[in-house]
Each structure stands twice: as C-alpha cells, then as structure tokens.
Amino acid sequence: MVLEQLLIQALNGIVSGMILALVASGLTLIFGIMDVVNFAHGDLFMLGAYVGVITLATTGNFWVALLLSCLTIALLGAALQVAALRPLLGRDPLTTILATFGISLVLQNYALWQFGPVARKINEPFTGHFQLFYLEYPWYRIVIAALSALIIGGLWLFMKFGTYGIWIRATTQDRVMAAAMGIPVPLVHTAVFAIGSAMAAASGVLFGPLVGVNHAMGLDVILRAFIVVVVGGMGNLAGSVLAAIFISLLEAFASLWVSPAQAVIVSFVVLILTLLWRPAGLFVPTPK
Amino acid sequence: MTPGPRRAAAAYWVGFVIVLALLAAAPLVLPPFWRRFVTEILIWGLLAMSSDILIGYTGMVSFGHSAFFGLGMYGAAAALLTVSPPDLWLALVYGLVGAGLVAVFVAYFATRLRDIYFSITTLVFSQIFYVIIFTWTDVTGGENGLTFRQPRLGIPGLWHASFTPETLHWFVLAVVAASYLLLRRITRSPFGMVLQSIRENEPRTRAIGYHVERYKIAAVMLSGLFAGLAGVLYAIQNKFVAPDFVFFLISGEVVIFNVMGGMGTLVGPVAGAAFFFLLREAFSRFWTEYYLIPVGVIFTLMVIFAPQGLLGFARRALNR
Numbered sequence: 001m002v003l004e005q006l007l008i009q010a011l012n013g014i015v016s017g018m019i020l021a022l023v024a025s026g027l028t029l030i031f032g033i034m035d036v037v038n039f040a041h042g043d044l045f046m047l048g049a050y051v052g053v054i055t056l057a058t059t060g061n062f063w064v065a066l067l068l069s070c071l072t073i074a075l076l077g078a079a080l081q082v083a084a085l086r087p088l089l090g091r092d093p094l095t096t097i098l099a100t101f102g103i104s105l106v107l108q109n110y111a112l113w114q115f116g117p118v119a120r121k122i123n124e125p126f127t128g129h130f131q132l133f134y135l136e137y138p139w140y141r142i143v144i145a146a147l148s149a150l151i152i153g154g155l156w157l158f159m160k161f162g163t164y165g166i167w168i169r170a171t172t173q174d175r176v177m178a179a180a181m182g183i184p185v186p187l188v189h190t191a192v193f194a195i196g197s198a199m200a201a202a203s204g205v206l207f208g209p210l211v212g213v214n215h216a217m218g219l220d221v222i223l224r225a226f227i228v229v230v231v232g233g234m235g236n237l238a239g240s241v242l243a244a245i246f247i248s249l250l251e252a253f254a255s256l257w258v259s260p261a262q263a264v265i266v267s268f269v270v271l272i273l274t275l276l277w278r279p280a281g282l283f284v285p286t287p288k
Numbered sequence: 289m290t291p292g293p294r295r296a297a298a299a300y301w302v303g304f305v306i307v308l309a310l311l312a313a314a315p316l317v318l319p320p321f322w323r324r325f326v327t328e329i330l331i332w333g334l335l336a337m338s339s340d341i342l343i344g345y346t347g348m349v350s351f352g353h354s355a356f357f358g359l360g361m362y363g364a365a366a367a368l369l370t371v372s373p374p375d376l377w378l379a380l381v382y383g384l385v386g387a388g389l390v391a392v393f394v395a396y397f398a399t400r401l402r403d404i405y406f407s408i409t410t411l412v413f414s415q416i417f418y419v420i421i422f423t424w425t426d427v428t429g430g431e432n433g434l435t436f437r438q439p440r441l442g443i444p445g446l447w448h449a450s451f452t453p454e455t456l457h458w459f460v461l462a463v464v465a466a467s468y469l470l471l472r473r474i475t476r477s478p479f480g481m482v483l484q485s486i487r488e489n490e491p492r493t494r495a496i497g498y499h500v501e502r503y504k505i506a507a508v509m510l511s512g513l514f515a516g517l518a519g520v521l522y523a524i525q526n527k528f529v530a531p532d533f534v535f536f537l538i539s540g541e542v543v544i545f546n547v548m549g550g551m552g553t554l555v556g557p558v559a560g561a562a563f564f565f566l567l568r569e570a571f572s573r574f575w576t577e578y579y580l581i582p583v584g585v586i587f588t589l590m591v592i593f594a595p596q597g598l599l600g601f602a603r604r605a606l607n608r
Contacts, residue, residue, distance in 0.1 A: 037404045087592050093404055094349050095591055098547055101540055102588030109580040223415055223536075226408045234405070261423050268416045275397050275409065 004133040009252040011132070015141045017248030018148035019207050021241040023221055024228040025152050026199035032235030033172045033192045035093040036085055039100040041200050042222025043107035048073045048201025049213040050111060053120045062125035066205045070198040077197025081190050089189070104218075111215040122208035144206045151202060152241060155195070159237075168192055227267050231274045233281020242283045246270075296605065308465060315457040327457045329565055330464045331521045333558030336545035337464075337471060338514030343543070344552030345475055346507045347487030348402075352394060352410030353542045355417045356512040358534030359386040360519025362421065365434045365529045374439040380520050387516020388509065390417065395508035399501060402490070411536055418534040433530030451524075460521055464558075467514055472554055474510070475607070483507055544587050550597030553606045559599050 027041045038044075051072045056065040084099050129136040159165040170178040171188045179185045204213075211217065224247070232243030247267045254263040274282050311330070315323045335357055342348045363386025364379040371378055398409045421428045428434065441455055442448035449455070474480050482503050485493045494500045523529055532538075541564070542557075549560020567586065571579035590597065599606070 037408070084588055084592065091595075094407070095595065097349065097351075097404055097407055098543065099588050099591045101543065102584045102591060105540070105580050105584035106588070109578050109584065113575075113578040113581065223412065227412055230405060230408055230412075259423065261419065264419055265416065268412060268419075271409070271412055272397055275400055279400055279405075 005256060006253070008132060008135060008137075009256055010249060011137070011141075013249035013252030014245060015145045016252070017245035018145040019203050020221075020224055020228060020248055021244035022148040022151060022199055022203040022206075024225040024232070024240040024244050025155065025237055026196035026203075027225050028229045028232070028235055028237060028240045029155070029199075030193055030196040031229065032237075033168060034085075034089075034189050036096040036193075037093065037100065038193075038196070039097055039222065040080070040104040040107060041100075041196070041225065042218030042220075043104045043111070044073055044077060044197045044200040044218075045204040045207075045221050046111060046213070046215060046218035047076070047107060048197075048204030049122070049208045049217065050115055050120070050204075051201065052205035052208055053122055053213055056122060062123070065122075066202060069201045069205050073201030073204075074194040074198040078190050078194040080197075081193035085193070086186060086189070089186075104222075108215055108218065115215065117215065119212035119214040121212055122205065124209040140209065144210075147206060148203065151199065152237075155199070156237065164188075164191070224264075224267065227271050231271055231282050233283060236281060236283070239281050239283035243281075246282075300605065308461075311461055312458065315454045320453065323453055323457065325565065325569075327453075327460050327525060329558070329562045330457075330460050331518050331525065332541075332545065332561040332565070334464045334467055334521065335515050335518035336542050336549070336557030336561050337468065337554050338511045338518065339542045340546055340551060340554055340557045341471065341475070341483075341507055341511040341514070343546050344554075344556075345480065345487060346483045346504065348399075348504070348507070349404075349407045349543065350410045350508075350511070351407045351536060351539045351543065352398075352412075352414035353511075353515050354534050354536055354538035355390050355394065355410075355414035356387045356515035357519040357522070357538060357542075358414075358421070358529075358531075359390045359417065360384070360516030361523040361529040361533055362386060362428065362434075362519075363516070364520040364523040365436055368436040368439060368523075369434065374437050376439040376441060376524070379439055379524065380517075383520035383523070384513055384516050387512050387519060391509045391512025391516075394512065395505040399504040399508060411539065414534065414536050414539055418531060418536070421534055422531045428531070429529075431531060433528055433532075435528040438524060438527050456525060460525070463517065463521060467517065468554060471514065475554065479503070479506070544583075546597075547595070548587065548590060548597055550599035550603065553597075553599050553603050555606060556597055556599035556603075560597060563598060 023041065023045055027038055030036050030038050030041075048069045051069040052065045055068045056062060059065060059068070080103060084103060085096060088095050088099060124138070124140045126140060128139040130139060159169060167178070167183045167188055170181070170183055171185055175185055228244045228247060229240055231247065232239035232241070247270055250266045250270065251263045254266040311326065314326045318326065335353065338356075339350055339353045342350045360383040363383035366386070367379040367382035368374040394410060394413045398406055398413060401409055422430060424430070438451055440448045440450050441459060451459070475483070482493065482498050485498075486500055486503060490500060519533070522533070545560035545564055546557045547560070548563050549558065550556030564583065567583050568579050571582050575581060594600070596603070
C-alpha cells in the first residue's frame with residue numbers, strides 16, 4: 001500500500017516537475033542570454049492560459065488553442081521586450097528585475113480587470129484513464145509530461161544545431177563580437193524573449209486543465225520557477241530541468257504526510273541547503 | 289557659486305524642521321481621512337526607509353521586506369494578546385525581537401549571494417514565513433489573522449492615556465523622525481561609508497581588507513529591525529494582523545516606494561510612499577481596485593527613464 005502510494009506520488013511529481021521545467025527553462029533561457037530576470041514570466045504563463053481559454057471557446061480545439069496562445073504570448077513578449085527591456089540593455093541586471101516587476105503588476109491586474117476573480121476552466125482534450133493500482137490515472141497527465149519534455153528537447157536541439165540557435169549562443173558568449181560577425185543582436189534578444197514567453201504560454205495552457213485558470217496563478221508558478229533556477233544553477237538549461245523534477249518529486253512525497261500548502265516548505269529547505277553548500281547550483285559540476 | 293558647507297548644513301536643518309513642523313501640525317488641520325492617510329504614509333515610509341539601507345546604500349535589492357514587517361506585526365500581536373493589560377513598550381520589544389530573529393536567519397543565508405540571487409532568495413525567504421504563518425492556524429489565526437486591543441500610550445508607573453488619532457500620529461511621527469535621524473547618522477558613519485563602498489565596488493572593498501560579508505549581515509539586520517519597527521507601529525495603528533502583510537506583494541510595494549522616491553536618500557522612499565498612495569487615491573476613483581495598472585505603468589516608465597526617482601536630484605544635498 002505504501003509502495004503504491006509512493007509510486008503514484010512519483011508519477012505526480014514527474015508530471016508537475018515537467019511543467020515546472022517548461023516554465024523554468026523559459027526563464028533560464030531569457031536570463032542566460034540577456035541577463036534579464038523576468039519577474040513577469042509567471043504572468044505570461046497566466047495570460048497564456050487565459051488566451052487558451054478564449055481560443056478554446058471560439059475554435060473548440062485544444063491543440064489549435066495551444067498553438068494560438070503560444071503565438072499571441074510570443075508577440076506580446078516581443079512587444080514587451082522592445083518597449084521595456086531594450087532601453088535597459090547594458091544597465092545593471094537589477095533594473096530589469098524592477099522593470100519586469102512593474103510589467104508583472106500591470107499584466108496581473110489587467111487579467112483581474114478583464115476576466116474577473118472567478119477561475120475559468122480549460123477542458124482536457126481527451127478524458128481517457130488507465131488503471132494504476134487503485135486509481136484511475138488520466139492519460140492527459142502523461143501526455144503533458146511527454147509534451148513538455150518534447151518542447152524542452154526541441155529547444156535544446158535548436159540551440160545546439162539550428163543556425164539561429166547558434167546565433168543565440170554566440171550572442172550569449174560575446175555580445176560585441178557576435179554583432180561584429182553580422183548577427184543582429186537586438187533581434188536575437190527579442191526573439192529569445194518571444195521564445196521564452198511562448199514556452200510560458202504553452203505550460204499555462206497545458207497546466208490549465210489541472211488547476212483552473214485565475215489571475216493569481218502566475219505568482220505561485222514564478223516563485224517555484226525562481227527556486228528551480230537558483231537550485232539548478234541560473235542560465236543552465238539541463239540543471240533547471242533536473243532541479244524542477246527533483247523539487248516536484250520531493251514535494252509530491254512530502255504531501256503524503258503534510259498538506260500540499262505545507263509541502264512547499266520542502267522546496268524552500270532544498271533552496272536553503274543548496275545556498276549553504278553549492279551556491280552555484282545543485283546540478284552544476286564542481287569547478288576544477 | 290556653491291553654498292559653503294555650513295550654509296548647506298543650515299539649509300538642510302531648516303528644511304528638516306519645517307517638514308517636521310508641517311507633519312506635526314497635519315492632524316490638527318486635516319480632515320479625519322487625510323489625517324489617517326498621513327499617519328499611514330509615515331509608517332510605510334519608515335518601512336521603505338529601512339529597505340533603502342539595503343537598496344540605496346549597500347546596493348542589495350531586497351524583495352523580502354514583508355517578512356521583517358510582518359514578523360514585527362505578529363510579534364507586537366503576541367505581546368498585546370498574551371500580556372494583560374496590553375503594553376505598548378512590550379509590544380515594541382516583542383516586535384523587534386520577532387523581526388530581529390527573522391533578520392538573523394535571512395541575513396545569514398541570503399548574504400551569501402549577490403545581485404539578483406540576493407533578490408530572489410529574500411523573496412523566497414519572505415514566502416517561507418508567509419506559508420508558515422498562513423498554515424499555522426492555531427497560533428497565528430491563519431488566513432483570518434488576529435485582532436487585539438490597542439495598547440495605551442504611557443510611561444510605565446507614571447502616566448497613561450488612551451491613544452487618540454492625534455496622539456497616535458505624533459507618536460508615529462516621533463518614532464519615524466528619530467529613526468530617520470539615527471539611520472542618517474549611521475549612513476554617514478564609517479560603517480555607512482563601508483556599505484556605500486560595497487555598493488560602488490565590492491571586490492575593491494574586499495581587497496582593501498573589509499570583511500564584506502559581516503558588513504552585509506549587519507546591514508540586513510539593521511534594515512530588518514527598522515522594518516520590524518514599522519510593523520509594530522502598523523499593528524498598533526490598525527489593531528489587527530493578517531498574513532497578507534507578510535505576502536511578497538508588500539515587499540514589491542516597498543521596492544516601488546524606493547524607486548519612485550529616489551534610492552539612497554532615506555527621505556526619498558518616504559516621498560515615494562506618499563507619491564504611491566496619492567496615485568492610488570487618484571486612480572482609484574476611475575479604476576477602483578485596478579489602480580495598479582496605471583501605477584505599474586508609471587513605475588515601469590520611471591525605472592526606464594527616471595531611475596533616480598523624485599528626490600534623486602537632491603541626493604547629494606541630503607547625504608551631505
């Protein structure tokens with residue numbers, strides 16, 4: 001019985017860990033490439049879910065809604081980057097956390113104003129179940145985890161082998177030299193912000209059916225994503241994914257004994273221990 | 289023609305006395321709503337001023353000041369609820385001890401990190417305390433918070449009187465003004481100079497031989513204690529505490545006060561708090577509770593175009 005519970009919680013942990021990894025990898029991508037701590041990332045996640053609600057209501061197809069939501073939020077992200085972050089290029093990274101915090105306030109209150117405080121529902125695209133011990137486990141959760149892994153894997157391949165991915169990595173390494181080689185650096189920055197925003201939107205739409213969509217859902221997510229990127233090592237894609245799964249597993253196991261609200265404390269403890277012993281990140285190789 | 293240092297100092301003190309006199313006269317002339325408004329601004333201003341020690345003087349942007357503020361509030365609540373009759377000075381002691389303990393904890397861990405990592409960890413730490421207070425319903429009242437009676441103003445064994453809105457205002461003003469003078473003295477002391485040198489160039493400060501970590505820990509503790517003091521004042525004024533005051537949106541507002549008013553001036557954050565609440569009043573008429581939409585836009589624009597804030601132009605004069 002205990003073993004079955006542990007296995008079920010392990011599966012739950014991996015599923016929520018993959019979603020968290022999707023959010024956190026967008027955050028860490030934006031940070032790694034342009035030193036921007038995107039406080040508004042959780043709100044892009046939330047707005048993505050809302051756009052999903054609207055497009056699902058008009059088109060009736062979940063996958064179309066997912067795609068449209070990603071495109072809309074990518075455009076919004078690009079606009080925000082051009083308007084608010086491009087003027088801050090070259091200033092202290094701390095000013096970007098302030099500017100994106102202001103954007104986050106605006107977006108969150110806009111959502112409250114536009115959609116009201118009542119949570120909206122996104123219907124699952126399919127409702128199949130399979131037997132897992134004494135539970136009917138929905139297939140949808142497995143699909144989310146797989147899809148998140150697919151998106152993150154796609155991003156990794158793109159960064160590793162795609163021409164534009166190579167542009168992005170060149171910009172990270174040396175902004176000035178990349179510009180000298182003819183890479184349009186401002187455009188690369190805007191594109192990266194758009195990609196990160198689209199990933200946030202995708203996770204918002206995928207996560208919507210599990211929790212319901214409301215204006216404050218971004219706060220919870222951004223906090224967990226921040227913990228993940230610090231534990232995983234900021235700007236480190238693989239580290240973030242591992243940290244997201246690690247923390248979600250621990251929280252899932254902890255919620256066997258305490259309430260889910262208190263299980264969050266586990267991730268805080270992981271953060272404190274990480275800061276004590278490996279402040280550069282838990283999944284970063286020890287520098288020689 | 290620049291004024292000599294003595295004339296500048298005289299001008300500074302004349303300005304200080306004028307502002308103090310205006311604030312002291314405020315409750316006698318203002319209608320009740322604005323009287324309360326000014327008192328609240330002073331309390332929020334003290335909180336913002338405490339965070340300026342970190343943001344403006346040491347160059348560490350704290351996104352976790354709600355933890356110190358909230359623990360100051362809950363500490364005061366503990367004293368007012370457990371000891372009968374409720375005692376003002378005991379509330380002050382309990383609140384400062386509460387905020388001080390949190391400050392030790394946060395200072396020890398968060399100062400191991402720099403820049404944005406410091407911001408993120410202070411944010412996460414404030415959420416730890418939020419979750420603990422929110423879920424530990426037996427002791428903290430959970431989501432509903434705690435209500436209690438207002439203590440009486442008095443000198444132990446000599447004299448007692450209930451707070452009226454006027455005396456409460458003067459009490460708050462006295463505490464805030466004394467805190468300001470003390471903090472100003474500290475920022476001008478050798479200790480404060482080391483903090484500013486950490487802001488300007490941390491590796492060089494270390495190279496000169498200062499133990500940077502100890503100075504940072506001391507700065508966070510100092511800042512936390514004054515934030516806790518603001519929390520005690522707020523608890524006494526409002527006679528209730530709630531987990532909302534530990535939530536990180538309060539920390540965010542504190543950062544907004546600092547940016548709007550002008551970091552590194554001590555009075556700037558108070559002006560920023562006043563500006564923020566005036567904007568809130570102005571926009572609430574049309575936007576009701578969504579006033580944060582225009583305020584957020586103004587804040588973002590100020591970050592981009594006016595990072596010095598409202599009083600940034602007077603930064604030199606105020607720190608002389």
